[in-house]
Amino acid sequence: MVRLFTEDLSIVYGEKLIVKDLSVQIPDQKITTIIGPNGCGKSTLLKAITRIIPHHSGSIVLDGKTVSRENTKVLAKKMAILPQTPESASGLTVGELVSYGRFPYQNGFGRLSQKDYEVIDWALEVTGTINFKYLPVDSLSGGQRQRVWIAMALAQETEIIFLDEPTTYLDMAHQLEVLELLQKLNQQEKRTIVMVLHDLNQAARFADYIIALKGGQIVKAGDSNEVISKDVLRNVFQIDAEIGKDPRTNKPMCITYNLLKGEYKK
Structure with missing residues (x-):
């Protein structure tokens, strides 16, 4: 099933064409990963789909409606994005930061309801950050902070979550911690x-x-066996790779x- 897709999407930064005539489908309730060399348009694509930046031509469609014409609050109830470098949360507690995820549901007075507080606590529980609720965000480790940002995205109660390099600047253990959390959200909460x-x-x-850009x-889109191959990596990254099997997952x-x-060259 596909709820979200692009058709002939082109994105321009300044005068430079970054993405050209891109048609891509995002499988529903699955984990999709975009790979590719620096500057290939990965982050640009995420920003355009979530309407952080405009696109030049083509269309982005979610649930049969054009994203560019959708009401901002309606869209924020369907899609959440965690950018590569989240804005500073200086001076905020963990609970305060996560409460920002409830913005699409607040009335004109901006007051949190009982439902809002329940969702905030649920997001903190799911991400294992409930014990940090009253601590300053600045006092946490990198991995802990990343889980708190994910909690804020979860508090939006969206069915689709976009993350731009969520493991950047984290050590190996914290990278695995974040990715296993996202896998859990996909498998147990059915989040795309x-x-x-x-x-x-x-x-x-x-x-x-996996989408290789x-x-x-x-260049290639499909499951890991189709994309993580010698020929695809040669084309995309200009490397001669040796591909084996992960003994724990049997993935390439x-x-x-x-x-x-x-x-x-190609």
Whole structure:
């Protein structure tokens, strides 16, 4: 089932065409990961779909309606995004930050209802951050802060969550912690997760569907066995990779690689 898709989408930054005529479908209630080299349009695509930036041409459709014409609060009840570098939460407690996720549901007075408080506590419980509720966000570790930002996105009660490089700046243990949390939200809460990742092995391990971008266009889209392959990685990243199997998940795994140094061009 597909609720969200783009048709012939083009996105321009300044005078530069970043994404050109991109048609992509996001599987519902699955984890989709977007991979590709720096500057290929991964983050730009997420921002355009969530209407942070405008698109030049084409369309983005959610539940049969064009996203660009949708009411802002209605859209915020369907999609949440955690950007690559969240805004500073200086001076806020964890509970206060997570409460911002309830903005789409507040009336003109901006007061939190009993339902709002219940959802906030639920989001904190699910992300394992309830014990941090009254602590300053600035006092937490990187992994803890990332879980709190995810809690804020969860508090929006959206069925689709976008994350732009959610593991950036985290150590290996905290990366795994965040990705396992997202997997849990997908499997237990049926949330559709769309995220940008740089680590190919993490993408292969956690994604149901992978989109490989290069130059703003799709090189390959499919499951991990289709995308994490020698030929696709050669085309997208200009590397000669050795692909094996993860002994714990049986998913493909990039064991090692060399730069092609210009002998392969496409």
